[in-house]
Amino acid sequence: xxxxxxxxxxxxxxxxxxxxxxxxxxxxxxxxxxxxxxxxxxxxxxxxxxxxxxxxxxxxxxxxxxxxxxxxxxxxxxxxxxxxxxxxxxxxxxxxxxxxxxxxxxxxxxxxxxxxxxxxxxxxxxxxxxxxxxxxxxxxxxxxxxxxxxxxxxxxxxxxxxxxxxxxxxxxxxxxxxxxxxxxxxxxxxxxxxxxxxxxxxxxxxxxxxxxxxxxxxxxxxxxxxxxxxxxxxxxxxxxxxxxxxxxxxxxxxxxxxxxxxxxxxxxxxxxxxxxxxxxxxxxxxxxxxxxxxxxxxxxxxxxxxxxxxxxxxxxxxxxxxxxxxxxxxxxxxxxxxxxxxxxxxxxxxxxxxxxxx
Amino acid sequence: xxxxxxxxxxxxxxxxxxxxxxxxxxxxxxxxxxxxxxxxxxxxxxxxxxxxxxxxxxxxxxxxxxxxxxxxxxxxxxxxxxxxxxxxxxxxxxxxxxxxxxxxxxxxxxxxxxxxxxxxxxxxxxxxxxxxxxxxxxxxxxxxxxxxxxxxxxxxxxxxxxxxxxxxxxxxxxxxxxxxxxxxxxxxxxxxxxxxxxxxxxxxxxxxxxxxxxxxxxxxxxxxxxxxxxxxxxxxxxxxxxxxxxxxxxxxxxxxxxxxxxxxxxxxxxxxxxxxxxxxxxxxxxxxxxxxxxxxxxxxxxxxxxxxxxxxxxxxxxxxxxxxxxxxxxxxxxxxxxxxxx
Numbered sequence: 001x002x003x004x005x006x007x008x009x010x011x012x013x014x015x016x017x018x019x020x021x022x023x024x025x026x027x028x029x030x031x032x033x034x035x036x037x038x039x040x041x042x043x044x045x046x047x048x049x050x051x052x053x054x055x056x057x058x059x060x061x062x063x064x065x066x067x068x069x070x071x072x073x074x075x076x077x078x079x080x081x082x083x084x085x086x087x088x089x090x091x092x093x094x095x096x097x098x099x100x101x102x103x104x105x106x107x108x109x110x111x112x113x114x115x116x117x118x119x120x121x122x123x124x125x126x127x128x129x130x131x132x133x134x135x136x137x138x139x140x141x142x143x144x145x146x147x148x149x150x151x152x153x154x155x156x157x158x159x160x161x162x163x164x165x166x167x168x169x170x171x172x173x174x175x176x177x178x179x180x181x182x183x184x185x186x187x188x189x190x191x192x193x194x195x196x197x198x199x200x201x202x203x204x205x206x207x208x209x210x211x212x213x214x215x216x217x218x219x220x221x222x223x224x225x226x227x228x229x230x231x232x233x234x235x236x237x238x239x240x241x242x243x244x245x246x247x248x249x250x251x252x253x254x255x256x257x258x259x260x261x262x263x264x265x266x267x268x269x270x271x272x273x274x275x276x277x278x279x280x281x282x283x284x285x286x287x288x289x290x291x292x293x294x295x296x297x298x299x300x301x302x303x304x305x306x307x308x309x310x311x312x313x314x315x316x317x318x319x320x321x322x323x324x325x326x327x328x329x330x331x332x333x334x335x336x337x338x339x340x341x342x343x344x345x346x347x348x349x350x351x352x353x354x355x356x357x358x
Numbered sequence: 359x360x361x362x363x364x365x366x367x368x369x370x371x372x373x374x375x376x377x378x379x380x381x382x383x384x385x386x387x388x389x390x391x392x393x394x395x396x397x398x399x400x401x402x403x404x405x406x407x408x409x410x411x412x413x414x415x416x417x418x419x420x421x422x423x424x425x426x427x428x429x430x431x432x433x434x435x436x437x438x439x440x441x442x443x444x445x446x447x448x449x450x451x452x453x454x455x456x457x458x459x460x461x462x463x464x465x466x467x468x469x470x471x472x473x474x475x476x477x478x479x480x481x482x483x484x485x486x487x488x489x490x491x492x493x494x495x496x497x498x499x500x501x502x503x504x505x506x507x508x509x510x511x512x513x514x515x516x517x518x519x520x521x522x523x524x525x526x527x528x529x530x531x532x533x534x535x536x537x538x539x540x541x542x543x544x545x546x547x548x549x550x551x552x553x554x555x556x557x558x559x560x561x562x563x564x565x566x567x568x569x570x571x572x573x574x575x576x577x578x579x580x581x582x583x584x585x586x587x588x589x590x591x592x593x594x595x596x597x598x599x600x601x602x603x604x605x606x607x608x609x610x611x612x613x614x615x616x617x618x619x620x621x622x623x624x625x626x627x628x629x630x631x632x633x634x635x636x637x638x639x640x641x642x643x644x645x646x647x648x649x650x651x652x653x654x655x656x657x658x659x660x661x662x663x664x665x666x667x668x669x670x671x672x673x674x675x676x677x678x679x680x681x682x683x684x685x686x687x688x689x690x691x692x693x694x695x696x697x698x699x700x
Contacts, residue, residue, distance in 0.1 A: 068605055099607030106605075111598035114617050115697055116624070125616070126606050160696040176606070 014041040015216045016065070016102075016184050017080040023057075023064040026072035032286045034060040036240040037077075039312070042184060042218065045210040049231035049248065050220045051263065055282050057240040058220045062186040065218070066102050067094055081184065100130045103182035103215075107189040109170035113161035119147075120157050122176055130180055146175040149212055150205065167198035174205060178213050185209075188220045203230050224267050228252055236260045239283050239293040242312060246320020256315055256322035256331075258300045292325065295347065300326040304343035311335075366692060369699040373688050377681060382434075384677040389433055392670050393426065402664035403446040420446070420667070433670075442671030447663045452671030455656055460675075461547030462532050463652035466575065467641055469568045471630070473576030474583055479626070481580075482587025483619055489592055497584060505581030509640055513574040513647035520570060528567045530649040537563045571648040575640050579633055586629050590622035597621070624695050631687030635680045 023035035034057040042048055052058050064075050067086075079086040081101065086094050098104075106112050113122060123143035127134055144154045150171040161169060170190060177185060187206060191199035207230040209215050219231060227234050227248060235245040236257065244257040255261040265276045280297040283289050289296055295305035304325050312323040315331045328336030329344055398405075400416045408416070417423055421432065436443065442452035485497035517529045528534065533541070533548055537560040541552045549568075552560040594600060595618045603613045642654030649655075653672060660668035692698045 066605060068601065095607060095610075097607070098605060104602075104605040106598065106602060108598055112602040114599040114603070114621065116621055116695060117616075125603075125608060125612075129606070129608050129612075162697050173602070180606075 013043045015044050015046075015081070016040075016042045017078075018065070019078045019080070021061070021064060021075065021077035021079065023060050023069065023073060023075045025060075025070070026074075027286070029286050031074075033288075034240055034285055035064055035075075036288075038237075038240075038242050040218075040235060040242070040245070042216040044183075044216060045214050046233065047207070047210065047217045047219055047231045049227035049234040050218055050237060051222060051224060051227055051234060052237035053263075053278075053282055054222065056237045057285070058222075058237055059188055061237065062104075062188045062218055062220050065184075065186055066098055066104055067091075068104065099126060099177075099182065100180050101182050101184065103177035103180065103185040105170075105174055105177055105185060105187040105190045107192050109166055109173055109193060112173055113169060115161055118158050118160055119172060122172075123179060126176060127179060142179055143175075146179040147172070149178075150175040166194055167201065170194060170198075170202055171205065174202075178209065178215065181213055181215075183216060185215050185217045186220070187217055189222070190219075191221075191223075191226065199226075206230055224252075224264065236263065239288055240285055241293060241323070243294065243324070244320055244322040245312070246322075250318070250320050254316075254319060256320055256327040257294075257324040258298045258326055259294045259324075260322070262297075262299070292323070296349075298326075298347075301347035301349075302326065302329070302339075302343065303345045303347055304339055306347060307343070365699050369692050370689050373685055373692075377685055380681050380684075381678065384681060385434060385437055385674060386430075388670060388673050388677060389430055392666050395666070397664075399664065399666040400446060403666075416446075437674060442674055443667045445660065445665050445668040445671075447660070447665040447668070450668075452668060452675075455668070455672070456653065456675050457546050459651060459653050459656050461545065461550070462650055463638075463641055463645070463654060465532075465547060465549050465568065466571055466644065466650060466652055467634075467637055469572030470575035470579065470637060470641070470644075473573050474579035475630070477576065478580040478583025479587055479623070482584045483591055483622070485584065485588040486591025486595065486622065487614065489588075494588075497588070501581045501584040501588070503581070504577045504584070507577070509574060509578060509643040510647045512577060513571070513644065516570055516574055517648075527570075528563075529570060532567050532651055533560070533564045534567075571644050571650055574647070575637065575644045578640050579630070579637055582633055583626060583630065586626060587622060590625055591618060594618045594622045624691070627687055627691050627694065631684055631690075634683045634687075638676055638680070 018038060018040040021035055021038045021040075022033060024031045024033050036057075038061060040048070050058050050061065060069075063069055065079060067075070069075065075087065077087065081097070086097065113119075117125075120140075120143065123146075124139050127139050127142060140157075144157060147154065147157065152168065152171055152175065156164070161172070164172060174190075190206065191202050194202065203226055206217065206219065209217065219226070221227060231248045233246060234248045234251045235242050236251070236259065237243065238259050244251060244255065244260045246256075251260060252264065255264055259278075262276075262278045266278060278297055283293055283296070289306070291304070291306045291308055292298070292301075292310055295301040298305065302325055308325075310323040310325045310328065312321050314321050315324070315327045315333055315336075325336070325339070329339065330336075398417075400413055400420065400422065404416070405413065421429060440453060442456070444451050445455075481497045481500065485494045488494050520527050520529055537552070538548070541548060541555055541557060541560050544551050544554060549561070549564050552564055597618075600613060600617045603617050604610070608617075638654075641652065642658060644650065645652045645654040646658060653675070657669065657672045660672065688698075
């Protein structure tokens with residue numbers, strides 16, 4: 001599989017081109033593959049949303065792009081940034097690009113700044129690391145400009161992190177990431193730890209970044225509302241794989257994959273009358289189910305779903321890409337029509353063992 | 359609760375004001391502890407030398423026949439004027455003892471702290487950085503042994519070892535007799551006197567005398583520091599801001615020094631300050647082991663003589679020293695860690 005995907009020519013406008021990215025964690029039970037053969041590309045100034053349940057590998061994918069993985073983790077595939085494969089270069093070379101070209105915004109703003117360092121020292125350290133010989137004056141000018149964009153007054157430049165609220169600290173961290181003007185930023189659930197009003201403010205800021213900084217962003221979240229508001233495209237992840245990817249509007253209005261549809265149905269809004277949820281839990285990634293990984297929980301599952309893995313491709317003209325046999329059949333694609341009558345029979349389920357589920 | 363950077367002077371002021379109640383509690387405890395001890399101090403100290411009338415006269419002279427409250431208030435009043443009383447057994451003002459012998463204890467303690475920090479911090483950083491390696495295991499064993507080994511035993515073993523390997527190395531007292539003869543007494547601290555007199559031969563001699571006792575006393579403290587620093591480094595290495603610094607591309611060495619190590623050392627200030635009292639009690643043993651002319655040796659002698667005025671005076675002085683060190687530690691902590699100030 002890796003040989004067939006890497007020879008695809010990268011999109012000319014792509015800032016980051018991810019091909020067949022795989023990430024493993026070493027655990028006591030053996031290697032667990034948290035990300036399995038992900039292909040993604042990000043265009044300049046684009047915000048790509050990444051959604052999925054907890055434990056589906058969203059954060060691992062985001063961290064895997066920067067190489068911010070724990071000891072014992074490994075990654076493979078190709079990560080072409082600016083014409084060079086980050087996974088093929090030396091770790092030292094790849095490390096140099098962190099911060100400078102690839103930034104990261106984290107989930108926990110309260111603990112991401114060193115409590116003993118002033119805000120100004122954080123900026124100075126960051127700028128001096130990547131731009132040797134930068135003058136003190138310029139450090140200050142650049143930092144204050146980044147803070148101004150985030151709405152933090154210059155009078156607070158020499159304050160300590162504990163003197164700021166959670167929302168302000170997240171804005172500080174965004175400023176600290178963007179002061180280097182990276183071409184690509186991963187934002188890993190940047191608003192999860194914040195209250196709703198601050199959340200809206202941060203989302204607005206992230207949304208406006210492309211006009212101020214021309215930055216591409218991978219916005220990881222489990223909040224579909226945020227995706228609808230801030231993202232151009234959205235990728236849906238399930239059990240380490242991308243199951244659907246497309247224009248945000250398209251994915252929300254005409255979801256192709258059964259998992260996407262179930263996920264959207266589970267969203268709570270003012271018009272919600274009953275609570276919907278998806279039965280069961282995501283699979284154990286040390287032993288994923290065969291075929292489509294969602295088939296044990298899928299209401300539309302057919303016999304083929306448990307036997308063969310669907311391919312991520314466009315199933316409807318102008319629609320999103322999805323890896324779903326049900327979509328292939330209902331849209332009447334070639335692959336869908338090629339299935340035998342036996343394969344399109346609704347899946348006969350074995351009763352889920354209670355002990356198994358626990 | 360608003361914690362602006364400018365509140366540091368206010369913090370220091372409040373901290374200094376808190377010294378008064380702290381001192382008062384300590385002084386009261388010292389006073390009461392010695393009064394509830396059974397037996398009459400005058401009889402205990404000089405009972406076998408004087409007859410009943412003379413003893414009664416001594417008691418009256420010391421004011422021991424007066425009500426406890428009067429004695430207590432007088433004691434407090436005297437301490438405020440730095441009058442720690444006069445010993446019963448040999449009629450020396452306690453303040454004189456402190457001035458004459460305090461210097462030796464001071465340099466011993468400072469030297470011990472320097473040794474403890476010089477050994478404990480690097481070993482602790484190393485063990486935390488290379489967690490669960492052979493080096494870490496070795497350093498952890500060192501930490502336990504150094505903390506648990508009795509001072510007098512360590513001191514004796516070191517003396518035996520040094521006598522065998524370097525027979526000319528001094529193993530007892532603070533200076534050779536020539537040095538004591540030549541260095542004029544100005545400050546009560548012989549090392550400082552030698553430096554002031556510009557007498558390099560004496561300075562070297564005094565420093566050589568310090569090595570063994572300071573090392574022995576410092577060993578105990580280094581065990582505490584090693585274990586503390588190790589745990590702190592392991593914690594800070596996993597802290598979010600360390601990962602965030604790495605995500606910004608800050609080089610690994612700098613992340614280690616400026617983020618992980620620096621932050622791991624802040625709690626060390628507090629703990630080292632708290633260990634000061636432990637070190638003082640260790641100093642008493644060390645002074646006995648190395649025949650050191652300090653306050654600890656003096657205190658042991660007066661305890662044996664059951665001279666409670668002397669004991670009360672010296673213990674009061676030790677208590678004051680501990681209070682002052684704890685204030686200094688708090689202020690230092692506030693200077694280093696901006697979150698401490700209130």
